[in-house]
Amino acid sequence: MRQRIRWGSLVFTFLLLVALVSLPIMVGCAGDDATTTTAGGTETSDTSMAPPEQDKIIIGAARPVSGVNSFFEENAFGPAYKLWVQDVNAAGGINVAGKMLPVEMKVYDDQSDLDTSMRLLTKLMEEDKVDFVFPPTSTAFLFAAAGVANAHNYILMSAEGGATTLEKEMEKGDLPYYFQALSYSNHDQMPAFAEILNEAGAKTAAVVYLDDLHGIEYQAQAAVFLSGAGVEIVSNVAIPGDIKDMSSIIKQIQERNPDVVAFFAYPPQNILAMQTMIQLNYNPKAVLLGPGGSFQFFANIFGPAMEGVMFEGAWSVNSSPEAKAYYDKLADFMGTTDNIDFWGAIIYRAELEFFQQAIEKAGTLDQDKIAEVMRTEHFPTVMSPDTFFTNGIFDVSSYSGQIGQWQNGVAEVIDVGDKRTAAPIYPKPSWPAPTETTAGQ
Amino acid sequence: MKTIRMTRNRGITLGLLLIAFLILAFLPQVTSGYVITLLIDILKFAILTVAWVVFSGPSGYMSLATAAFYGLGFYIAAVFSGTFPFPVLVIMAGAVAFVVALGVGALTLRLRGVYFAIFTFALVLLVQNVVLEIERVVTETRGRFVDTVSTEGVYYAIFIVFVLTMLTAVLIRRSRYGLALQSIGEYEEAAAHSGINVVRTKVLTFAVSAIFMGMAGAVIATRRTYIDPYIAFNLNTSFLPVLMAMFGGMTNLAGPVIGAALFTYIGEILLTRFPDLYMLIFGVVLILAILFMPNGVLGLAQRVWRKIRGGRRAPA
Numbered sequence: 107m108r109q110r111i112r113w114g115s116l117v118f119t120f121l122l123l124v125a126l127v128s129l130p131i132m133v134g135c136a137g138d139d140a141t142t143t144t145a146g147g148t149e150t151s152d153t154s155m156a157p158p159e160q161d162k163i164i165i166g167a168a169r170p171v172s173g174v175n176s177f178f179e180e181n182a183f184g185p186a187y188k189l190w191v192q193d194v195n196a197a198g199g200i201n202v203a204g205k206m207l208p209v210e211m212k213v214y215d216d217q218s219d220l221d222t223s224m225r226l227l228t229k230l231m232e233e234d235k236v237d238f239v240f241p242p243t244s245t246a247f248l249f250a251a252a253g254v255a256n257a258h259n260y261i262l263m264s265a266e267g268g269a270t271t272l273e274k275e276m277e278k279g280d281l282p283y284y285f286q287a288l289s290y291s292n293h294d295q296m297p298a299f300a301e302i303l304n305e306a307g308a309k310t311a312a313v314v315y316l317d318d319l320h321g322i323e324y325q326a327q328a329a330v331f332l333s334g335a336g337v338e339i340v341s342n343v344a345i346p347g348d349i350k351d352m353s354s355i356i357k358q359i360q361e362r363n364p365d366v367v368a369f370f371a372y373p374p375q376n377i378l379a380m381q382t383m384i385q386l387n388y389n390p391k392a393v394l395l396g397p398g399g400s401f402q403f404f405a406n407i408f409g410p411a412m413e414g415v416m417f418e419g420a421w422s423v424n425s426s427p428e429a430k431a432y433y434d435k436l437a438d439f440m441g442t443t444d445n446i447d448f449w450g451a452i453i454y455r456a457e458l459e460f461f462q463q464a465i466e467k468a469g470t471l472d473q474d475k476i477a478e479v480m481r482t483e484h485f486p487t488v489m490s491p492d493t494f495f496t497n498g499i500f501d502v503s504s505y506s507g508q509i510g511q512w513q514n515g516v517a518e519v520i521d522v523g524d525k526r527t528a529a530p531i532y533p534k535p536s537w538p539a540p541t542e543t544t545a546g547q
Numbered sequence: 548m549k550t551i552r553m554t555r556n557r558g559i560t561l562g563l564l565l566i567a568f569l570i571l572a573f574l575p576q577v578t579s580g581y582v583i584t585l586l587i588d589i590l591k592f593a594i595l596t597v598a599w600v601v602f603s604g605p606s607g608y609m610s611l612a613t614a615a616f617y618g619l620g621f622y623i624a625a626v627f628s629g630t631f632p633f634p635v636l637v638i639m640a641g642a643v644a645f646v647v648a649l650g651v652g653a654l655t656l657r658l659r660g661v662y663f664a665i666f667t668f669a670l671v672l673l674v675q676n677v678v679l680e681i682e683r684v685v686t687e688t689r690g691r692f693v694d695t696v697s698t699e700g701v702y703y704a705i706f707i708v709f710v711l712t713m714l715t716a717v718l719i720r721r722s723r724y725g726l727a728l729q730s731i732g733e734y735e736e737a738a739a740h741s742g743i744n745v746v747r748t749k750v751l752t753f754a755v756s757a758i759f760m761g762m763a764g765a766v767i768a769t770r771r772t773y774i775d776p777y778i779a780f781n782l783n784t785s786f787l788p789v790l791m792a793m794f795g796g797m798t799n800l801a802g803p804v805i806g807a808a809l810f811t812y813i814g815e816i817l818l819t820r821f822p823d824l825y826m827l828i829f830g831v832v833l834i835l836a837i838l839f840m841p842n843g844v845l846g847l848a849q850r851v852w853r854k855i856r857g858g859r860r861a862p863a
């Protein structure tokens with residue numbers, strides 16, 4: 107008797123499962139989460155090839171619409187690709203062998219979860235069969251996505267992420283479809299930082315770094331390049347991500363009195379560092395901030411206290427008329443200037459413009475042919491009239507700059523050389539009296 | 548008559564299991580990569596959920612240590628990536644998880660109720676931070692690269708671990724050992740007085756369940772390319788199997804499997820079709836499941852089926 111009930115319930119469970127599994131599919135067929143926008147095609151298309159039969163280009167992405175990385179989808183690569191798609195579609199589309207194809211985005215929320223992100227990326231390539239994919243957010247996700255995209259022979263350009271460690275994988279030749287756009291420590295920012303300090307005559311530095319990929323890598327590269335520029339690192343301290351009090355660390359640094367303090371950390375730690383230095387009235391001659399320091403909101407939070415503070419980046423509205431025009435357009439699109447990033451924003455736009463021109467030059471949607479164009483061709487972008495990849499990485503000459511400094515509330519590029527938009531302020535002014543700063547509000 | 552019917556039903560059940568086994572075994576030969584990718588995740592969660600149920604189901608000890616053993620598997624795969632063949636890495640991960648669980652269990656399984664749950668929760672954070680500190684101080688890095696394995700290779704590896712997990716779970720449930728664990732869950736003092744070595748039973752089962760969590764971690768790590776302590780020791784990995792087991796039901800081993808499969812699959816559909824309503828729908832479904840399905844989907848199905856059967860027989 108007992109066995110008979112079990113058997114029957116097993117069949118019933120099966121039917122229930124079929125119903126449960128089918129329902130969302132049937133209901134879901136009606137609602138497809140895709141957005142459409144178009145940008146301007148150029149006249150450089152290779153018309154010798156037959157145009158594709160399709161009427162639009164679908165680009166897929168697993169992006170952090172929710173979760174801990176959602177800030178980046180809202181304020182970093184998110185607005186960049188949305189604005190680019192809008193521009194492309196407004197101009198009729200991308201010119202592929204003489205046929206204008208509008209761009210449609212198919213974006214899934216990866217919930218800032220790595221497993222979900224990779225699964226959805228696979229779905230986009232294998233089930234949805236999108237024409238191209240855009241990258242997920244964060245370096246770790248990017249590393250995983252690079253492998254997945256390459257396994258499917260899909261081009262993947264980086265967005266919010268990148269690190270020297272991935273170069274080793276690229277050097278092996280395992281990632282022929284991967285292109286690194288965002289600048290980072292070894293080729294770009296630390297050599298420029300060392301040059302600036304050398305020019306300013308700084309002799310000693312303290313480094314505070316977050317014990318994560320970004321912090322560990324930057325402190326290692328800082329050790330190499332600052333030492334090479336004759337700047338001695340007198341203090342090198344690791345901090346955890348959830349640090350709540352930095353006063354003992356700042357006091358220790360204060361005792362050693364270095365000329366420069368560099369914080370290779372993220373916005374929460376950088377904000378804490380600024381607040382602590384102001385509270386302790388510790389005034390080094392130069393302060394460098396990691397991610398977050400390049401955002402306009404950071405300058406807005408600290409007001410006059412940001413005068414002379416350096417940041418990893420970098421570009422400026424004074425870099426070129428094109429950069430200023432893009433700043434205005436992006437601010438208008440985002441509805442605010444608060445979240446404009448003077449590190450990545452122009453790089454994201456440049457890589458998208460580069461990608462569009464590579465497609466048009468290739469005159470096909472074939473990934474191999476476009477990848478080959480990307481590896482070998484130079485294109486003008488908002489960032490530089492001569493933008494190109496060297497060994498799969500944006501060449502250092504293509505960037506608008508590497509190190510920025512806040513001067514009168516404006517982000518300026520202070521690299522040594524022709525990218526500079528303003529002379530560095532060194533030493534930086536002392537922190538303003540507490541009543542003049544909005545820090546901590 | 549009753550014996551014949553029982554034998555026939557058992558034969559049909561075994562036949563269905565064999566068909567399911569064959570379908571899963573030959574699926575990569577006939578279908579596309581995304582289905583396989585989704586199945587890899589379903590099987591991964593099924594392993595974690597069944598392994599969790601093996602110990603926490605009958606004993607009543609709420610373990611939140613799943614992420615610790617799963618993450619250890621990640622790190623075994625990463626540290627020895629390229630040094631040993633893939634199958635050896637998976638076995639090593641299971642062995643390391645077993646030894647660690649044995650040590651942790653021996654120290655902590657005298658704790659009960661919420662104290663044990665909090666300890667296992669803290670264990671994940673402890674292991675995560677120990678690994679983080681070792682990486683920072685010793686190797687001076689944050690994460691590691693892992694040699695990748697083909698999707699098919701990962702699928703077959705996770706499938707084999709799943710089959711091993713199910714076989715072990717069935718054997719434990721049907722053995723005296725399983726009965727001992729159940730009696731511990733019902734009344735621990737009475738179990739001890741009736742001659743059951745309570746601590747040994749709990750510690751061994753805890754450690755055996757950890758084997759499969761570690762093995763699953765080692766397999767899945769090869770899908771990641773790059774891992775770090777925050778990716779490996781993600782607390783979601785501890786909580787999701789508990790939710791999946793509750794959703795599917797724990798009275799039968801099919802429950803956790805159904806829970807893991809439905810949770811993952813419906814989650815995927817909602818996430819891709821209704822991204823804005825995803826969390827809302829999931830939250831409502833979970834609350835309803837806890838309120839009205841104390842024995843999960845399987846329990847509900849059994850209850851409704853009994854009513855249908857009862858209603859049909861009533862006039863007679």
